[in-house]
Amino acid sequence: MTLEVDIRHSFGAFHLEAAFSAPAGVTALFGPSGSGKSTIFQAIAGLLQPDAGHIRLAGKALFDRSAGVHIAPRHRRMGCVFQEPRLFPHLSVAQNLRYGAGRAPAAEAERVCDMLGITHLLSRRPGALSGGEQQRVAIGRALLSQPDFLLMDEPLSALDAARRGEILPWLERLRDEAGLPILYISHSLEEVARLATTLVLMKEGKVTGAGPLGEVLSGASPGLSLDRAAAVLQVQVTGRSADGLNKLRLAEGTPLWLPGAPLAEGRQMRLQIPARDVMIARELPQGISALNVLPARILNLTPISEAEVMVRMATGGGVIPARITARSAAALDLRPGGQVFAIVKAASLLSGD
Numbered sequence: 001m002t003l004e005v006d007i008r009h010s011f012g013a014f015h016l017e018a019a020f021s022a023p024a025g026v027t028a029l030f031g032p033s034g035s036g037k038s039t040i041f042q043a044i045a046g047l048l049q050p051d052a053g054h055i056r057l058a059g060k061a062l063f064d065r066s067a068g069v070h071i072a073p074r075h076r077r078m079g080c081v082f083q084e085p086r087l088f089p090h091l092s093v094a095q096n097l098r099y100g101a102g103r104a105p106a107a108e109a110e111r112v113c114d115m116l117g118i119t120h121l122l123s124r125r126p127g128a129l130s131g132g133e134q135q136r137v138a139i140g141r142a143l144l145s146q147p148d149f150l151l152m153d154e155p156l157s158a159l160d161a162a163r164r165g166e167i168l169p170w171l172e173r174l175r176d177e178a179g180l181p182i183l184y185i186s187h188s189l190e191e192v193a194r195l196a197t198t199l200v201l202m203k204e205g206k207v208t209g210a211g212p213l214g215e216v217l218s219g220a221s222p223g224l225s226l227d228r229a230a231a232v233l234q235v236q237v238t239g240r241s242a243d244g245l246n247k248l249r250l251a252e253g254t255p256l257w258l259p260g261a262p263l264a265e266g267r268q269m270r271l272q273i274p275a276r277d278v279m280i281a282r283e284l285p286q287g288i289s290a291l292n293v294l295p296a297r298i299l300n301l302t303p304i305s306e307a308e309v310m311v312r313m314a315t316g317g318g319v320i321p322a323r324i325t326a327r328s329a330a331a332l333d334l335r336p337g338g339q340v341f342a343i344v345k346a347a348s349l350l351s352g353d
């Protein structure tokens with residue numbers, strides 16, 4: 001099931017023009033304040049009728065200006081989750097869930113409670129839950145309305161760092177198990193890098209980049225500050241060395257070593273490598289301190305200033321960008337298709353199941 005958005009709308013001097021697709025998984029809308037994220041959210045929710053364009057779910061119009069289609073919000077089969085959980089304080093968790101459940105079979109309620117880890121909370125009132133637990137119940141309530149898609153507007157922004165850390169694994173699970181398009185508005189690139197499968201970058205009402213997370217985040221897009229360009233790679237924990245390094249494996253098998261607390265073997269995680277922390281060598285380097293050297297093929301070079309270029313490289317595990325000087329790129333004679341080695345100076349783990 002895919003949500004397709006192609007809309008235009010004006011508020012005075014502000015002009016929104018947004019076209020993108022949100023397939024199953026998490027599509028993050030990311031951009032500065034005032035870039036138009038909430039306007040898109042409202043249009044998809046049916047609370048605003050854009051001046052032009054259409055919104056389709058699995059090919060069926062929820063809105064189509066030229067065909068005169070506007071499905072009322074209550075008939076859009078969507079679940080919404082906001083910054084605040086908006087639970088009924090006088091009802092138990094079970095009653096709050098039932099309120100959203102409609103005709104959902106009991107087995108479905110059990111599955112959702114299990115997926116979100118809220119089964120043990122069913123008899124409590126919202127006041128006796130942590131912020132993160134309340135938000136999990138709010139997500140459960142949205143899911144039990146058996147929606148065709150989910151809209152999440154900054155669902156973690158009202159929580160402190162500890163509570164965000166508590167709820168993120170459940171959102172990852174939702175992304176991997178629910179099989180729904182989830183449109184997710186966020187101000188936090190860290191959250192986006194951890195959760196999103198598709199990324200839509202917004203700036204001043206325009207989409208400046210859209211596509212699979214790794215591709216958009218590794219690019220030199222106008223919507224992304226250069227300091228934030230990074231690789232996001234899927235890795236698996238395969239062991240730990242005697243001298244305190246976790247051994248990780250990229251999709252195609254290349255090993256990577258990372259310091260940090262021991263991780264459970266077999267765990268799937270996302271690894272983030274900032275473009276500024278990657279160097280490039282033409283030959284397999286000898287006698288350097290960096291542990292992680294990945295064979296790679298150059299995809300393209302994009303000038304980012306007079307003095308710097310972004311070099312995007314393909315490794316078996318995904319795309320790795322490196323931000324290097326134009327002088328180095330010329331000295332190494334880097335060209336698309338060239339075989340090189342990406343030297344990773346620093347990387348951080350983002351997530352795990």
Ligand SMILES: Nc1ncnc2c1ncn2[C@@H]1O[C@H](COP(=O)(O)OP(=O)(O)OP(=O)(O)O)[C@@H](O)[C@H]1O
Nearest residue numbers: 011012014031032033034035036037038039040187
């Ligand atoms: N109902 C409205 N009437 C007039 N202008 C509006 C209305 N709603 C939004 N705008 C304007 O449209 C622009 C985009 O707003 P929008 O809320 O979509 O941005 P946003 O990216 O969601 O921002 P934030 O991250 O701060 O929520 C802003 O300039 C805003 O002032």
